[in-house]
Amino acid sequence: HHLQSSTVQYAARPDLPKLAYRKVKGKSPGVVFLPGFASNMGGKKAEALEEFCQSLGHSYLRFDYTGCGSSEGEMVDGTVGTWKRDVLYVLDELVEGPQILVGSSMGGWLMCLAAIARPERTAAMVGISTAADHFVTVFNTLPIEVRKEIEEKGQWVVPTKHNEEGSITFTTEFLKEAEQHCVLQSPIPVTCPVRLIHGMKDQDVPWHISMQLAERVLSNDVDVILRKHGQHRMAEKEDIKLIVYTIDDLIDKLTTLV
Known part of the structure; x- marks a missing residue:
């Protein structure tokens, strides 16, 4: 059976550009996808995760940062702070309950900032080619x-x-x-499960950033998964399978604790 694909919605924020997002309702924990720099919610990973979450019956949200994709605002005016504020808005206003944050590249950096700011909202973190700092x-x-x-x-x-x-x-x-x-200078007050997936052939963001991040977070439940032939994009069929498997495993873990 074909699952109903999400539709683009717009969140009107007082005094701030509208944020475009797509949301699928479902069980907790939800999954929130944070795209990379100058990327948008229409990428392969973002699409694949929606399909996966729907098939599991878990809620899923993907969105475009200010100045990116279908959201309002200008990319040139964007800063890390602007986009962090976008993520916090999503967590505060557009989702309910604990979330598994999935951050791709720069989205992985923003994921860390969001987890520090909203620990009660962050059930787990999955970084893909994480570009912290x-x-x-x-x-x-x-x-x-x-x-x-x-x-x-x-x-x-x-x-x-x-x-x-x-x-x-x-x-x-x-x-x-x-x-x-910047988050890598000192211990990162994050205690939830953390999974960091990185390709060793990443030409953009060296995989040792994921190692540094693993050392810095206070959580003990941290796995780094290195793919010898993985590239920065991590959008090959096998890469997406690994991401999906990782999230599936976390959902399993988080729901059996309850």
Whole structure:
């Protein structure tokens, strides 16, 4: 039988751009998907997880950050703080009860920030190619003269294979703001189960970031799953199977505790 696909809804927020989201109602714990940087809720992983949650009868929500996909606002005005606020709005207003947060790339960083801010809402965390602190870390490892040049220009152009332009431009304001949200410098007050899936062939975000994150979270229930041939996107059939299996296992664990 074919399951009813979700429809795009818009959350009107006082004084803030409307957020586009898709939601499937179901049992607790729910699953919330946080896309990567400049990505949206229409990706392969986001779609596959909806189908999976529906078949299990668990609630599922995916959404677009401010300035991305179908949400209002401009991408260029977005900051890590803007998108963190989006995630908190979703957790506070659009879902009920405990959630399994699934964060892809930058979504994995935002997932950490949300888990710190809303521990009672966060039943478990699943990071996929987690990019915690990533833009900031990469910037800080550049040679000093390159950094000086970027600061004078006010922008940093980073090559990428993930968009038509072939590059992403970060302003120095964006980077300064992102620094306020770094999580890997100190212990992370997260005590829920954490699963971090990362490909060892990831050309964008090195897998050792997932290792650092695993060390930093206070939780004891932490697994890092490394795929030797995994790429950054983690959207191959086998990758998606692993993500689904991981979430299935967590749902099992969380519902048998009750």
